[in-house]
Amino acid sequence: MSNRAFLALFAILILIFAGAVATGAWLASRSSSIDGGNLVGGTFRLTDHDGQRVTEQDFAGMLKIVYFGYTHCPDICPTGLTVISAALDQLGTGATGVKPLFITVDPERDTVEVLAAYREHFHERFSFLTGTTGQIAEAARAWRVFYQKVETEGASDYLVDHSTITYLMRPDGRYLAHFGHDVTPDQLMTAIRAAL
Numbered sequence: 548m549s550n551r552a553f554l555a556l557f558a559i560l561i562l563i564f565a566g567a568v569a570t571g572a573w574l575a576s577r578s579s580s581i582d583g584g585n586l587v588g589g590t591f592r593l594t595d596h597d598g599q600r601v602t603e604q605d606f607a608g609m610l611k612i613v614y615f616g617y618t619h620c621p622d623i624c625p626t627g628l629t630v631i632s633a634a635l636d637q638l639g640t641g642a643t644g645v646k647p648l649f650i651t652v653d654p655e656r657d658t659v660e661v662l663a664a665y666r667e668h669f670h671e672r673f674s675f676l677t678g679t680t681g682q683i684a685e686a687a688r689a690w691r692v693f694y695q696k697v698e699t700e701g702a703s704d705y706l707v708d709h710s711t712i713t714y715l716m717r718p719d720g721r722y723l724a725h726f727g728h729d730v731t732p733d734q735l736m737t738a739i740r741a742a743l
Contacts, residue, residue, distance in 0.1 A: 587714065587722040588613070589689035593650065593678040596662040601676065603720055609646040610723075610742055611716040612735075615692045617653035617707050618665045623728055625668075627713060632670035633732035634739060642672060644718075644743055649675045652694035652709045654683045690714060715742060 588603075595601050612631055616624035628649065635642040647670060651657035654677050657665075662675035678686070687694060694709035711728040715738060723742055726735060 587690055587725075588716055588720055591650075591676075591678075591682065591686040591689065593676040593682055593686065594659060596659060596666050596675040598659045601674070606646045606648065606674075607720065608718050609644055610718055610739065611714075611720075612645065612647040612739070613650065613690060613714040613716055614648070615650050615652050615687060615690065615694065615709060615712075617651050617709070618657050618661055619653065619704070620707070623711050627711060627728060628669045628673075630730060630732050630735060631713065632673075634735035635670045635672060637732060637736045638739060641740065641743065642670075645672065645739060647673045649673060650683070650686055650690075651675070651677045652683060652687065652692070653696075653707050654678055654680055715739065717742070 590603050592600065592602050614624075614627055614631065616627065618624075631647050635645060635647065638645070649662075649666075649669075651662065657675075657677050659677065662677055666673055666675045677683070686692075690712075692710045692712070694707055696705055697708050698705045713726040713730060713735065714722065715724040715726070717723050724738055726738070
């Protein structure tokens, strides 16, 4: 290799190294400014079970329990909503500052009327929310929720695969904690009480 070729290669390597160092410094400065409480949740524009348009601002100042699901879910969603309801029952008057929100992942079937009827089976503090396909997709993205319609050939109905996470959100709307589908009413009640 000639001296000229060696110097050119050396100069390229120095530029690559300098670029990597600068990029690393920039990423470090960005990551130190990221607030973990803002990675889950956010703004939404939906319609509640009474047909009223609502946004996240309508629930400001309350500790929120957020659950994504759908009314035609055969078992997981009713179980999750029953656990939330039981935890709120255990809190009694302590649940006054808590707002449970159910956001459908099946807006095609979960109309305002369907949600209003479904709500009667769960705690009275619940708000059941629906919206357009785009509004639901936007809310699901904000909470990092996966959902996908599953149609079976020859079947007249369909299921929706979706995340089964219960989110606990601070009164200012920031993420506080989350729970899997195996959470018990006692565990959820304890977490809510500690956050109040």
